[in-house]
Structure formats: structure tokens, C-alpha cells
Amino acid sequence: MQMKRRDFLGSAAAGTVILAAPMVRAQGKPRVVVIGGGAGGATCARYLAKDSQGALDVVLIEPAEVYHTCFFSNLYLGGFRDFDSLAHRYDRLAADYGITLVRDRAVAVDRAARQVTTAGGETLAYDRLVIAPGIDFKEGALPGWTLADAEVMPHAYKGGAQVQLLRAQIEAMPEGGTFAMIAPPNPYRCPPGPYERISMVAHLLTQVNPTAKILVFDPKENFSKQGLFEEGWETHYPGMITRIGPDMGGTALEVRPATMEVVADGVVEKVDVCNVIPPQMAGAIAQIAGVTEGDWAPVHPADMRARLDEAVFVLGDASAQGDMPKSAFSANSQAKVAAMVIRAELTGSRAFPAKYSNTCWSLIAPEDGVKVGASYEPTAEKIASVESFISQTGEDAALRRTTYEESLGWYAGITADIFG
Amino acid sequence: MGWRGFLLLAGLIFAPALPAGADAFVPPDARAETFGDADRGAGFWTQCKGCHEIGAGARIRIGPPLSGLFGRRAGAVAGFAYSKSMARMGADGLTWNWGTLDAYVENPKALVSGTRMAYRGLKDPQDRADLIAFLRSHSDRPQDIPEAAPTARRLELDLPADLLALQGDPAWGEYLAAECQTCHRRDGSDQGIPSITQWPVEDFVIAMHAYKRKLRPHPVMQMMAGRLSDEEIAALAAYFATSGE
Numbered sequence: 001m002q003m004k005r006r007d008f009l010g011s012a013a014a015g016t017v018i019l020a021a022p023m024v025r026a027q028g029k030p031r032v033v034v035i036g037g038g039a040g041g042a043t044c045a046r047y048l049a050k051d052s053q054g055a056l057d058v059v060l061i062e063p064a065e066v067y068h069t070c071f072f073s074n075l076y077l078g079g080f081r082d083f084d085s086l087a088h089r090y091d092r093l094a095a096d097y098g099i100t101l102v103r104d105r106a107v108a109v110d111r112a113a114r115q116v117t118t119a120g121g122e123t124l125a126y127d128r129l130v131i132a133p134g135i136d137f138k139e140g141a142l143p144g145w146t147l148a149d150a151e152v153m154p155h156a157y158k159g160g161a162q163v164q165l166l167r168a169q170i171e172a173m174p175e176g177g178t179f180a181m182i183a184p185p186n187p188y189r190c191p192p193g194p195y196e197r198i199s200m201v202a203h204l205l206t207q208v209n210p211t212a213k214i215l216v217f218d219p220k221e222n223f224s225k226q227g228l229f230e231e232g233w234e235t236h237y238p239g240m241i242t243r244i245g246p247d248m249g250g251t252a253l254e255v256r257p258a259t260m261e262v263v264a265d266g267v268v269e270k271v272d273v274c275n276v277i278p279p280q281m282a283g284a285i286a287q288i289a290g291v292t293e294g295d296w297a298p299v300h301p302a303d304m305r306a307r308l309d310e311a312v313f314v315l316g317d318a319s320a321q322g323d324m325p326k327s328a329f330s331a332n333s334q335a336k337v338a339a340m341v342i343r344a345e346l347t348g349s350r351a352f353p354a355k356y357s358n359t360c361w362s363l364i365a366p367e368d369g370v371k372v373g374a375s376y377e378p379t380a381e382k383i384a385s386v387e388s389f390i391s392q393t394g395e396d397a398a399l400r401r402t403t404y405e406e407s408l409g410w411y412a413g414i415t416a417d418i419f420g
Numbered sequence: 421m422g423w424r425g426f427l428l429l430a431g432l433i434f435a436p437a438l439p440a441g442a443d444a445f446v447p448p449d450a451r452a453e454t455f456g457d458a459d460r461g462a463g464f465w466t467q468c469k470g471c472h473e474i475g476a477g478a479r480i481r482i483g484p485p486l487s488g489l490f491g492r493r494a495g496a497v498a499g500f501a502y503s504k505s506m507a508r509m510g511a512d513g514l515t516w517n518w519g520t521l522d523a524y525v526e527n528p529k530a531l532v533s534g535t536r537m538a539y540r541g542l543k544d545p546q547d548r549a550d551l552i553a554f555l556r557s558h559s560d561r562p563q564d565i566p567e568a569a570p571t572a573r574r575l576e577l578d579l580p581a582d583l584l585a586l587q588g589d590p591a592w593g594e595y596l597a598a599e600c601q602t603c604h605r606r607d608g609s610d611q612g613i614p615s616i617t618q619w620p621v622e623d624f625v626i627a628m629h630a631y632k633r634k635l636r637p638h639p640v641m642q643m644m645a646g647r648l649s650d651e652e653i654a655a656l657a658a659y660f661a662t663s664g665e
């Protein structure tokens with residue numbers, strides 16, 4: 001089949017910026033600036049630097065010195081990991097791969113001039129920009145809660161200190177007290193995440209406070225791995241967990257941090273700990289850069305290129321790509337596709353068809369692991385799910401243990417793949 | 421076209437302008453196609469809506485509500501009086517998905533002999549695909565519920581001669597291997613997940629084909645291998661035979 005020029009010009013639909021020869025920078029190398037050193041951004045930076053072997057100038061802008069993974073933070077809540085095991089530094093990305101680390105926050109993007117400005121006032125020019133800032137919370141979307149209330153009612157949904165705070169609050173609960181979670185509406189990062197967290201909180205409470213109760217206020221009809229979680233809760237934590245779905249008032253919610261109350265459909269519930277997982281949107285810098293439509297940044301399914309700018313790629317949670325869930329596995333998978341395409345564009349290396357996949361493991365109780373996964377392909381409109389699998393209810397303990405052990409291997413593998 | 425656009429693009433450095441009045445946008449690299457056109461399918465919904473409701477708050481009418489239909493067991497809406505035939509099919513394991521719905525919408529009685537659904541069926545396969553795509557749009561979205569029914573079918577792309585010539589190409593294998601290395605350690609350590617570095621080429625190829633044919637049991641690996649062509653497996657084998665830092 002003869003390839004038509006418009007086929008690959010297609011992604012320049014906006015017709016403004018075209019895949020021009022890379023601009024020559026001072027040191028003579030094309031530069032890729034990556035905003036955000038998380039699952040998407042750090043993977044992309046590492047692959048760009050590793051595979052281009054010095055032909056690209058790769059700059060990673062990230063304000064934090066240490067990245068605390070959200071993935072496996074629930075296992076820390078349950079007492080299965082220590083906090084330090086979730087921490088990853090950026091040192092090797094600089095030392096082993098020659099990535100330039102900029103320890104700062106990106107605050108502005110001038111797409112016409114192709115440059116990024118940091119909070120410290122540094123200006124960085126780019127040939128390609130990768131935006132991978134993860135999520136931010138939608139202010140005001142949950143009545144009664146603002147980000148300032150996170151010290152009282154933690155979200156614990158961005159990793160780090162918030163997760164420690166939540167664990168400390170759970171441990172300090174009065175005997176027989178009530179833990180409440182406000183589960184988020186779709187779409188949000190890690191579809192099974194809130195429910196794995198419920199399992200881990202239940203496990204911890206069974207150890208330290210067995211008469212405590214858990215309430216989950218949920219605006220959604222259903223959720224990922226629901227059958228598996230409900231079966232596990234029934235088996236391991238009978239009577240401890242109650243889910244208040246949309247039919248019972250899970251949609252008409254308000255919280256009152258000052259009095260530690262949750263109001264569902266007008267009914268006031270006094271609680272001891274309240275984990276608010278708020279409605280979410282793309283990290284603010286994606287909005288500032290002007291590559292979002294609504295809450296997320298739409299991208300081309302074949303390569304994660306922003307629909308609104310040829311020279312910009314958006315990875316991970318911040319992107320709207322279609323069927324992939326917002327997960328570290330997805331962000332990592334998308335990052336490798338984008339890195340391959342960017343490198344091809346800027347250095348003339350070979351390019352290959354995109355491959356996307358995702359698997360999410362969850363721990364329900366000690367050695368009771370389950371998983372869900374799917375593979376994805378770009379269609380004309382979106383990244384589409386073409387095949388999926390999920391653990392089955394009623395699996396034997398040996399299989400569940402193997403699945404859990406697999407998740408440990410995955411954590412070791414993906415963190416090495418992200419941070420080197 | 422496929423990935424070849426990228427090869428060309430990588431080889432050429434030029435700055436053409438998009439010609440004025442160029443054809444409609446054709447995105448590069450479609451490797452799958454959605455099952456049907458939900459917007460067009462909405463047109464056929466008029467044939468169903470006399471008896472069924474769909475969407476938020478859909479209730480039982482003459483027929484059961486069709487929101488959340490994908491992945492649901494036949495005969496499973498509580499409070500709806502199904503035919504004996506439908507109830508039995510559900511008990512036997514009939515679950516609604518692209519394949520079963522296609523058969524049922526084509527000719528309801530061919531799938532469920534005693535169904536009470538008085539519908540003559542939709543004969544044209546494209547019409548059916550579009551109607552079912554409309555129904556699919558009212559079931560769980562995979563980005564929210566990853567295990568939800570797929571929304572697209574993988575295209576059987578002919579691998580062009582120039583790529584076939586790359587058989588066993590470690591550079592291609594290295595790109596493909598990045599996906600394996602999300603779980604399998606690059607340095608060959610094997611905690612929880614086996615090591616796959618420095619495998620003899622032949623063993624690797626045999627193992628991957630065994631997953632592909634579902635002879636080996638692991639679901640993640642069956643899925644991963646199932647989507648690899650013979651040439652991709654060869655490229656991976658070539659890479660892993662020598663990898664391991």
C-alpha cells in the first residue's frame with residue numbers, strides 16, 4: 001500500500017506547527033524538556049536518554065527530590081511495606097543517563113516560542129515538550145472540602161506525607177470508631193485504588209481496632225474488580241465495611257472538616273477519620289500550557305502527541321487518550337511509545353508501531369492478590385481496549401499468593417524501569 | 421498505512437505545509453478499529469425503544485433495561501419476568517458481549533429459542549455492529565473499569581516486506597522488550613516474576629508461541645504473546661538472547 005503524505009501529516013491537523021527539522025541549540029543537540037518526574041515523565045526521560053545515547057539533550061523538570069509512589073502506598077497503609085520502600089530518587093537518571101535535572105516547578109509554557117519557564121525564573125527552550133504532571137484535584141467539586149482541609153481530611157492520593165498522615169490518623173482512631181472514605185467519581189487515577197485502600201485499612205483495623213467500622217461513600221454505580229473485592233471483604237472482614245452507593249445518597253455528598261462529619265443525602269454521619277478522594281483533572285501545568293479540553297489533555301492515539309500542538313506530548317494521568325485507565329503501568333507504557341516517536345523525529349532513528357498495555361494488581365488481604373489487565377491498540381479515534389482479563393472469584397489460595405508475589409516483582413520491575 | 425509513516429518520517433527531514441483543502445484528517449497508525457458506529461447505531465435504537473429503556477435511571481418496561489448490558493448474564497435483571505428459555509440460557513452461562521449480542525440481534529430465536537422478545541432481527545452486519553456499538557456506549561467504559569468489554573478489534577495488518585526483512589532484528593526487539601521490562605527485570609533478577617534475559621533464541625520462541633496458543637496458562641503472558649506476530653517474537657528472542665546488563 002502506498003503511503004499518502006496526509007497520513008503522517010495527519011497529526012498536524014491543526015495545520016500550524018509542522019514537523020520541522022529540529023532547531024539547532026547552543027550545544028548543537030535537539031532538546032526534549034519533560035515536565036514531571038513521575039511514572040510517565042521519568043520513564044520517558046530515561047528512554048529518550050538511554051536510547052539516543054547522547055544525541056538528545058534531555059531535561060527533566062521536577063520539584064521533588066524524592067518521588068513517593070502512590071502505587072503500593074495502600075500496602076504501606078495495611079502494614080505490608082515500610083514508607084521508605086516507596087521512595088525513589090532521581091540520582092541515577094542524572095548520573096547514569098546524563099539527564100539534566102531541574103529541581104523546580106514549571107509555571108509557564110510559551111508554545112509559540114517553544115519554551116518553558118520555571119518558578120525560579122529559568123527559561124528552557126525545547127524542540128519537543130513532554131507534559132506528565134499527573135493529576136490535580138478540582139477545587140470546590142466536593143462541597144465542604146478544599147485542599148486546605150487535606151490536613152484534617154487527607155486525600156492521600158498523591159503519595160508521600162499525605163499517606164503517612166492517613167496512616168497515623170487510622171492508628172489514632174478510638175476503639176470501635178468509624179473510618180470514612182469519599183470515593184471519587186470517574187475518571188480518576190487507579191480505578192481499583194480506593195477499594196484496595198479499603199481492603200488495606202480493614203486489614204490494619206482488624207489488627208489494631210477490630211470493632212471499628214468502615215463507610216465508603218461512593219458516587220459510582222459500580223467499580224473495577226467489584227466482585228473480587230466484595231468477595232474478599234466478606235471473607236476477611238465480615239461486617240466491617242459498608243458501601244453507600246448512589247442509590248443510598250453516595251452522590252449528594254458534603255463533608256464538614258471542622259466537625260468531622262459526612263452528610264449523605266441530608267443524613268449527618270459523625271466519623272473519626274475521613275479520607276476524601278476528590279474529583280480530579282489534569283495537573284495544572286497542562287491547563288496552563290493550553291493543551292487541555294475540559295479536564296484532560298486530548299492526545300493522538302498513535303503516539304500520545306497533544307491534539308492541540310504537534311511539538312507537545314502528554315503522558316499518563318493528565319492525558320485523554322481513550323480506553324486506558326489512569327495508572328502507573330499505563331503511563332509507563334505510553335512513555336515508551338512517545339520516547340520512541342520523539343527520538344525518531346529528532347534523530348532519524350527507526351520508529352515502530354505503538355504497543356500499549358496495562359495490568360493492575362490489588363491486595364485484598366495477606367497474600368490474597370488479584371489482577372486486571374488489558375491490551376490496547378490505537379484506532380483512528382482513540383486508544384482502544386481490544387482484549388482484557390481479570391482474576392476470578394473463588395480462586396484458590398495458592399494462585400492468589402502467586403498473584404501477590406507477581407505484584408512484588410512488578411513493583412521492583414517498574415520502579416527500575418522508571419528511575420533506572 | 422501503518423507504522424511505515426513513521427519510518428518515512430524518521431528518514432526524511434522536511435517541512436511541508438498542509439495543502440489547503442487537504443482531505444479530511446486521517447490519523448496515522450490505526451492498528452485496530454472500533455466495532456461499530458454508535459452514532460449511526462442510535463438510529464436503530466428506535467426499533468428497540470418501544471420496549472427497552474437505556475441510560476441513567478433506565479427502568480424495566482416491556483423488556484429489561486439495557487444500560488450496563490455488556491458483561492451481564494442473560495436473564496439477570498432482578499424483578500424482570502424472563503422467559504424460561506432466557507432464564508435457562510443465563511443459568512447455563514450465556515453472557516452478553518459483542519459475539520452473543522450479534523447472534524441475538526440477528527435472529528433472537530436462533531440463540532434463545534423461547535425468548536419473548538418479539539423482534540424480527542437485524543440482517544445487515546454493519547447495521548448490527550452499529551446498534552451494538554450504541555448499546556456498548558451505555559455499558560462500563562474500559563478507562564473506568566479496565567475489565568469491561570473491549571471497544572475495538574485488532575486489525576490483521578499485513579506485515580510489509582521491509583519489516584519482514586528485519587526478522588530477528590535486535591533493535592526492533594529492544595523496542596518491543598521495553599514492554600516486557602515493565603515487569604521482567606532488565607538485570608535478570610527474578611523476584612516474583614521470572615527472569616527472561618539470556619535465553620536461548622529457540623527456547624524463547626517456543627515459550628512465546630506456547631503462550632500465544634494458550635498452552636501455557638498465565639493470563640498476562642497469554643495476552644502479551646497473543647498480540648505478537650511471529651516476526652515480533654523473533655525480534656524479541658534475538659534481543660533477549662544477548663541482553664542482561
Ligand SMILES: Cc1cc2nc3c(=O)[nH]c(=O)nc-3n(C[C@H](O)[C@H](O)[C@H](O)COP(=O)(O)OP(=O)(O)OC[C@H]3O[C@@H](n4cnc5c(N)ncnc54)[C@H](O)[C@@H]3O)c2cc1C
Nearest residue numbers: 036038039040070071106133134190316317326327328329
Ligand atoms: C492509592 C493509589 C494506588 C495506586 N496503585 C497503582 C497500582 O497498583 N498500579 C498502577 O499502575 N498505578 C497505581 N496507581 C496510579 C499511579 O500512581 C498513577 O496513575 C501514576 O503515578 C501516573 O503517572 P503520571 O506520570 O501521570 O503522574 P505522577 O506519577 O503523579 O507524576 C507526576 C509528577 O509531576 C510532577 N509535577 C506536577 N506538576 C509539575 C510542574 N508544574 N512542574 C514540574 N513537575 C510537576 C509531580 O511532582 C510528580 O512527580 C495508584 C494510585 C494511587 C493514588
